Amino acid sequence: MISVAIMGHGVVGSGVAEILATHKQKLFAAIGEEINVKYILDLREFPDSPFADRFTKDFSLISEDIEVRVVVETMGGLHPAYEYVKECLSKGKSVVTSNKELVAAYGAELLAIASEQNANFLFEASVGGGIPIIRPINQCLVANNVSEIAGILNGTTNFILTKMIHEGMGFDEALKLAQELGYAERNPEADVEGHDACRKICILASLTFGKHIYPDAVHTEGITKITAADVEYAAVWGGVIKLIGSVKKLDKDTIDIIVAPMFVPGNSQLANIDDVFNGVMVRGDCTGDVVFYGKGAGKLPTASAVVADIVDSIKHIKSRKYLSWADSDNSSVLPFEKSVRAMYVRGVTDDREAAYDRAAAVFGDIHRLSKDNAPEGEIAFITEPLPYEEFESKLNELSEIKAESVIRIGDL
Amino acid sequence: MISVAIMGHGVVGSGVAEILATHKQKLFAAIGEEINVKYILDLREFPDSPFADRFTKDFSLISEDIEVRVVVETMGGLHPAYEYVKECLSKGKSVVTSNKELVAAYGAELLAIASEQNANFLFEASVGGGIPIIRPINQCLVANNVSEIAGILNGTTNFILTKMIHEGMGFDEALKLAQELGYAERNPEADVEGHDACRKICILASLTFGKHIYPDAVHTEGITKITAADVEYAAVWGGVIKLIGSVKKLDKDTIDIIVAPMFVPGNSQLANIDDVFNGVMVRGDCTGDVVFYGKGAGKLPTASAVVADIVDSIKHIKSRKYLSWADSDNSSVLPFEKSVRAMYVRGVTDDREAAYDRAAAVFGDIHRLSKDNAPEGEIAFITEPLPYEEFESKLNELSEIKAESVIRIGDL
Numbered sequence: 001m002i003s004v005a006i007m008g009h010g011v012v013g014s015g016v017a018e019i020l021a022t023h024k025q026k027l028f029a030a031i032g033e034e035i036n037v038k039y040i041l042d043l044r045e046f047p048d049s050p051f052a053d054r055f056t057k058d059f060s061l062i063s064e065d066i067e068v069r070v071v072v073e074t075m076g077g078l079h080p081a082y083e084y085v086k087e088c089l090s091k092g093k094s095v096v097t098s099n100k101e102l103v104a105a106y107g108a109e110l111l112a113i114a115s116e117q118n119a120n121f122l123f124e125a126s127v128g129g130g131i132p133i134i135r136p137i138n139q140c141l142v143a144n145n146v147s148e149i150a151g152i153l154n155g156t157t158n159f160i161l162t163k164m165i166h167e168g169m170g171f172d173e174a175l176k177l178a179q180e181l182g183y184a185e186r187n188p189e190a191d192v193e194g195h196d197a198c199r200k201i202c203i204l205a206s207l208t209f210g211k212h213i214y215p216d217a218v219h220t221e222g223i224t225k226i227t228a229a230d231v232e233y234a235a236v237w238g239g240v241i242k243l244i245g246s247v248k249k250l251d252k253d254t255i256d257i258i259v260a261p262m263f264v265p266g267n268s269q270l271a272n273i274d275d276v277f278n279g280v281m282v283r284g285d286c287t288g289d290v291v292f293y294g295k296g297a298g299k300l301p302t303a304s305a306v307v308a309d310i311v312d313s314i315k316h317i318k319s320r321k322y323l324s325w326a327d328s329d330n331s332s333v334l335p336f337e338k339s340v341r342a343m344y345v346r347g348v349t350d351d352r353e354a355a356y357d358r359a360a361a362v363f364g365d366i367h368r369l370s371k372d373n374a375p376e377g378e379i380a381f382i383t384e385p386l387p388y389e390e391f392e393s394k395l396n397e398l399s400e401i402k403a404e405s406v407i408r409i410g411d412l
Numbered sequence: 413m414i415s416v417a418i419m420g421h422g423v424v425g426s427g428v429a430e431i432l433a434t435h436k437q438k439l440f441a442a443i444g445e446e447i448n449v450k451y452i453l454d455l456r457e458f459p460d461s462p463f464a465d466r467f468t469k470d471f472s473l474i475s476e477d478i479e480v481r482v483v484v485e486t487m488g489g490l491h492p493a494y495e496y497v498k499e500c501l502s503k504g505k506s507v508v509t510s511n512k513e514l515v516a517a518y519g520a521e522l523l524a525i526a527s528e529q530n531a532n533f534l535f536e537a538s539v540g541g542g543i544p545i546i547r548p549i550n551q552c553l554v555a556n557n558v559s560e561i562a563g564i565l566n567g568t569t570n571f572i573l574t575k576m577i578h579e580g581m582g583f584d585e586a587l588k589l590a591q592e593l594g595y596a597e598r599n600p601e602a603d604v605e606g607h608d609a610c611r612k613i614c615i616l617a618s619l620t621f622g623k624h625i626y627p628d629a630v631h632t633e634g635i636t637k638i639t640a641a642d643v644e645y646a647a648v649w650g651g652v653i654k655l656i657g658s659v660k661k662l663d664k665d666t667i668d669i670i671v672a673p674m675f676v677p678g679n680s681q682l683a684n685i686d687d688v689f690n691g692v693m694v695r696g697d698c699t700g701d702v703v704f705y706g707k708g709a710g711k712l713p714t715a716s717a718v719v720a721d722i723v724d725s726i727k728h729i730k731s732r733k734y735l736s737w738a739d740s741d742n743s744s745v746l747p748f749e750k751s752v753r754a755m756y757v758r759g760v761t762d763d764r765e766a767a768y769d770r771a772a773a774v775f776g777d778i779h780r781l782s783k784d785n786a787p788e789g790e791i792a793f794i795t796e797p798l799p800y801e802e803f804e805s806k807l808n809e810l811s812e813i814k815a816e817s818v819i820r821i822g823d824l
Contacts, residue, residue, distance in 0.1 A: 019555050019698060030554050124552065130699035132544070132552030140536065140544030142442050143431050143719035269705055272684050286431060286716035287542035287706060293681055294702035304698035307555035319731060 002031075002314050005039040005062040007084060008075030009046060009055075012098045012125070015303025016072055016310075017051055027307070031314050038068055041075075063087050070313045072306060073097040082106050089113040089121060094313040098125035098306050104199035108212035108327035115324055120316055122309035122323065127153065127200045128278050130301025131294035135312075137207060137282060138323055144284030146208045150246040150412050153200040155276035155296045156184045156191035157223050157243045161261075162274040164231050165240050171226060183276055193222035194243060194259040201245030204280070205257055209249060211328035213257060219336035221260040230346060230405050233369045233380045237344075239265045242273075244410055256334045262410035263344055263382075269293075270412050281412065337389035342409035344369075346380040347401040355379055355400050362394045382409060414443075414726050417451040417474040419496060420487030421458060421467075424510045424537070427715025428484055428722075429463055439719070443726050450480055453487075475499050482725045484718060485509040494518050501525040501533060506725040510537035510718050516611035520624035520739035527736055532728055534721035534735065539565065539612045540690050542713025543706035547724075549619060549694060550735055556696030558620045562658040562824050565612040567688035567708045568596045568603035569635050569655045573673075574686040576643050577652050583638060595688055605634035606655060606671040613657030616692070617669055621661060623740035625669060631748035633672040642758060642817050645781045645792045649756075651677045654685075656822050668746045674822035675756055675794075681705075682824050693824065749801035754821035756781075758792040759813040767791055767812050774806045794821060 004020075006013050020027070020035055028034055039062050040046075040054045049055070062068055063084075071088040073095060075081045081102050085095050090113055097103065103110075103123045114121035124134045128151075137146070152158050156178055163174035175192065178184035190196045198220045205213045223243050234241045242264045247257040264271045269291045273279040278296025283289050295301040349355035359381055360366050369380040379401065383391065395403055416432075418425050432439070432447055440446055451474050452458075452466045461467070474480055475496075483500040485507055487493045493514050497507050502525055509515065515522075515535045526533035536546045540563075549558070564570050568590055575586035587604065590596035602608050610632045617625045635655050646653045654676045659669040676683045681703045685691035690708025695701050707713045761767035771793055772778050781792040791813065795803065807815055 023555055023557070026557065027555065130696075131702055132548035135552055136544035136548055139724060140547055140717065140720050142723050143435055143439065143716040145435065145438065269684070272681070284542075284716065286712040288710075288713060290543055290704070290706035292702070292704060295700045298700075300698040301700060304555040304696065305552065308552050311554050312551060315731075319727075 001034045001036050002069055003036045003038040003067045004070040004072060004310060005041065005068045006037060006072040006074065007041040007062070008073065009040050009042040009044070010074065010076065011299045012302045012306065013040070013072070013074035015299040016074060016306050019300065019303050019307045021050065023307070027311060030311055033314065035310065035314070038065070059084055063091055068093060069317055070094045070096060070310055072310065073099055073102070074306065075099070076101070078102060078105055085110060086113060089117055089119055092117045092119050094120040094122070094317070096122050096306055096309040096313055098123070098302050100126040100196070100199040100203060104202045104215050107203065107206055108325055111324040120313045122313060123203070124309050125302045125305035127203050128280060128292065128294070129296040129298060130305050131278060131280070131292050131296060133204070133280050133292050134207060136292065137204070141282060141284050141287060141290070144286045146282055146284050148246070148248045148283040149201070149204050149208060149280065150244055150270065150410065151201070151280035152242050152270055152273050152278050153197040153245045153280070153296065154191055154243060155278055156188065157197070158273065158278070159183050159276045160192070161223060161226070161241055161243065164226065164228060168228060170228055171224060192224055194220040197243060197245045198259045201247055201257060201259060205247040205255060206325045208247070209255055210325045211332055212325055213255070213328070213333060214330055217330035217333045219258050219260070223261050225405065226261055227405060230407060232371050233344065233346060234263050236369050236371050237263060237382065239263050240271050241407065242270060244270070244412070246410070250334060253332055254334050255332055256339050258336055258339060260408050262408045264410050264412050268412040338387050340385050340387050342385045343383045343391050344380070344407045344409060345383070345395065345403055346378065346405040347403040348377045349379055349401045350377060351400070352377065352379050356381065358398055358400055362397050413446045413448050414481055415448045415450040415479045416482040416484060416722060417453065417480045418449060418484040418486065419453040419474070420485065421452050421454040421456070422486065422488065423711045424714045424718065425452070425484070425486035427711040428486060428718050431712065431715050431719045433462065435719070439723060442723055445726065447722065447726070450477070471496055475503055480505060481729060482506045482508060482722055484722065485511055485514070486718065487511070488513070490514060490517055497522060498525060501529055501531055504529045504531050506532040506534070506729070508534045508718055508721040508725055510535070510714050512538040512608070512611040512615060516614045516627050519615065519618055520737055523736040532725045534725060535615070536721050537714045537717035539615050540692060540704065540706070541708040541710060542717050543690060543692070543704050543708060545616070545692050545704050546619060548704065549616070553694060553696050553699060553702070556698045558694055558696050560658070560660045560695040561613070561616050561620060561692065562656055562682065562822065563613070563692035564654050564682055564685050564690050565609040565657045565692070565708065566603055566655060567690055568600065569609070570685065570690070571595050571688045572604070573635060573638070573653055573655065576638065576640060578686070580640060582640055583636060604636050606632040609655060609657045610671045613659055613669060613671060617659040617667060618737045620659070621667055622737045623744055624737055625667070625740070625745060626742055629742035629745045631670050631672070635673050637817065638673055639817060642819060644783050645756065645758060646675050648781050648783050649675060649794065651675050652683050653819065654682060656682070656824070658822070662746060665744055666746050667744055668751050670748055670751060672820050674820045676822050676824050680824040750799050752797050752799050754797045755795045755803050756792070756819045756821060757795070757807065757815055758790065758817040759815040760789045761791055761813045762789060763812070764789065764791050768793065770810055770812055774809050
């Protein structure tokens with residue numbers, strides 16, 4: 001019998017306890033031992049829980065108990081999750097977490113402590129909820145040099161964009177619906193401004209390229225400025241708008257990483273990932289493109305990924321999994337102004353033909369987009385790929401166009 | 413330094429040797445040891461290979477060498493692959509294979525020998541080429557009860573169907589193109605008759621449900637009878653025709669497993685998997701639907717999956733991976749005549765309206781399909797779900813309709 005502790009009895013933590021109970025037999029078959037939930041740490045009381053007798057408010061009970069070999073962190077937030085996880089790892093316990101904020105902020109340090117202590121620090125559930133991503137990248141694609149990862153990493157924004165694309169809703173209306181359905185928080189900032197997706201692409205980038213990439217080094221744009229008109233122009237162009245977290249390896253020392261809404265071509269595997277689903281495309285030199293798709297959040301999907309990590313930790317209780325990356329100063333991140341992409345521009349002008357001609361004179365080849373029922377004076381076009389700073393300065397030259405929307409074109 | 417041997421220097425085997433050379437540094441970082449290709453077994457000569465000095469025609473050199481800890485089987489076919497793999501496992505060597513025919517025919521026996529010897533028998537590359545599937549199902553989804561797996565498991569047939577769907581080719585024309593492009597063999601039977609897909613769904617079924625399912629117990633239909641007219645009616649219905657390998661758990665003791673062309677709804681994640689790509693959908697009770705997508709074949713994709721298994725075998729040289737299933741007598745396979753699905757029928761008749769009325773009288777609710785330019789007297793409809801034997805007997809009652817095509821409707 002292996003004893004584990006669960007810190008945090010919220011949505012994911014209670015799901016973990018539930019799966020450990022409901023899937024007991026299957027888990028026993030997988031590891032040959034019973035998993036005993038010895039403690040659940042939470043400041044609240046849960047007198048009606050089948051685990052009511054395991055609850056404690058005292059973290060030291062867990063950290064001091066040598067019987068507890070695996071600790072699950074599903075508290076969320078940075079503090080005290082960070083301090084607790086660090087303490088557990090320092091005592092040689094393996095830690096499993098679903099907390100992307102924690103991994104994105106302290107992954108390198110916590111992995112280093114785990115390595116020193118010959119313990120495991122696993123976080124499959126931190127990216128893509130129940131979709132297997134971290135382990136496949138780390139193990140199955142080990143014989144590949146991964147050049148690029150791009151994904152739809154946030155279900156809330158994908159739900160909102162799906163409603164805008166397929167039902168013609170505006171952003172505010174779609175957000176309100178997402179809130180009513182419980183897909184978006186009352187304060188939706190972390191989702192709609194792209195911070196959640198940013199943490200996830202940072203974790204995938206760190207894992208893939210071996211250096212910790214901190215979220216504050218990553219240019220992050222949300223979807224709050226996307227309008228129904230932009231969605232329509234994307235359709236005219238032959239694609240859809242998705243919030244994409246993307247990282248590309250440019251050379252040995254440089255990665256191009258960004259979170260931003262992008263035009264995604266209709267034939268991309270990411271274009272058809274709708275509603276709250278997530279999808280991650282991994283481009284390997286041997287495999288080509290591999291895509292993982294599924295529910296990126298939710299109680300049981302996420303909890304099932306946590307439990308898979310518990311199982312893996314128990315199986316490797318004496319032999320560490322080789323999962324680690326070095327700390328870094330973010331110097332390998334290409335400044336986003338240097339990042340090269342084709343750009344979509346929508347704006348208003350007094351004289352459309354003259355404005356298109358001027359745009360072509362300034363940008364070179366442009367691809368004009370036109371849609372039915374466009375307001376008078378509206379123009380939209382797509383440029384050739386160019387560095388963002390060059391794009392900005394050229395757009396500023398175009399004084400006859402008042403740009404209302406600017407969106408990157410994804411090469412996905 | 414860990415010594416390995418590669419048996420078979422064909423497409424996949426030579427790819428394995430190539431990746432072990434080109435990705436040496438990355439692999440060293442992953443396992444902390446160098447991988448030495450000590451022998452390559454092949455009856456042919458490869459004087460220009462960088463591994464020319466490692467070639468041997470003598471299997472006993474490999475099986476008798478205690479330095480060889482991991483043996484790669486990429487010979488293909490059942491014999492002597494089976495005898496060689498058995499011998500290596502019996503001597504405590506781990507074996508990694510890409511040979512789906514071998515795993516589908518002898519998996520239970522070989523896994524049992526591996527277990528006795530505390531060695532590993534791994535075969536990620538046998539299903540889905542470079543797409544991570546076996547390991548994610550076995551490890552990441554361990555906290556799920558999987559109820560269903562359905563996939564596009566054969567790239568050749570998917571390429572042919574894609575050409576039929578998107579370019580209006582007939583089967584023969586599309587097959588010829590696939591052969592010209594090297595996607596189909598001169599004798600395409602194993603692909604177009606569904607045998608290759610059958611081996612793969614048998615491996616996934618065995619892995620998921622814990623009992624060996626042998627291919628000869630699985631009803632298997634190919635795509636040779638699919639016509640352009642069927643493709644058009646599928647489009648009218650709102651979907652596409654795909655060759656699907658499907659397995660569903662009906663109860664503790666019964667699975668419904670089949671390989672057949674099916675109508676796939678356009679909003680299914682499997683509908684947009686085109687060309688030589690493969691995709692596998694796994695339905696778990698916690699995760700919901702998870703889909704894995706990528707290149708299902710090809711030298712480097714498949715070889716990279718083999719190399720990932722080599723790495724895993726080396727990491728677990730003293731601790732077996734828990735991957736196994738029991739042998740079985742196929743008694744858990746539902747006879748395909750009992751399998752319940754909605755059915756598409758295309759046929760000819762003298763009097764369309766009367767025939768539709770008769771069909772409705774016999775089948776109950778039917779969904780009529782009509783397309784432009786249909787030949788006179790052609791009718792097409794979809795029934796409600798019913799057992800196959802009942803479908804057949806009802807179709808026989810309909811003497812006024814000469815059925816030309818019958819295709820299952822996938823609930824995917």
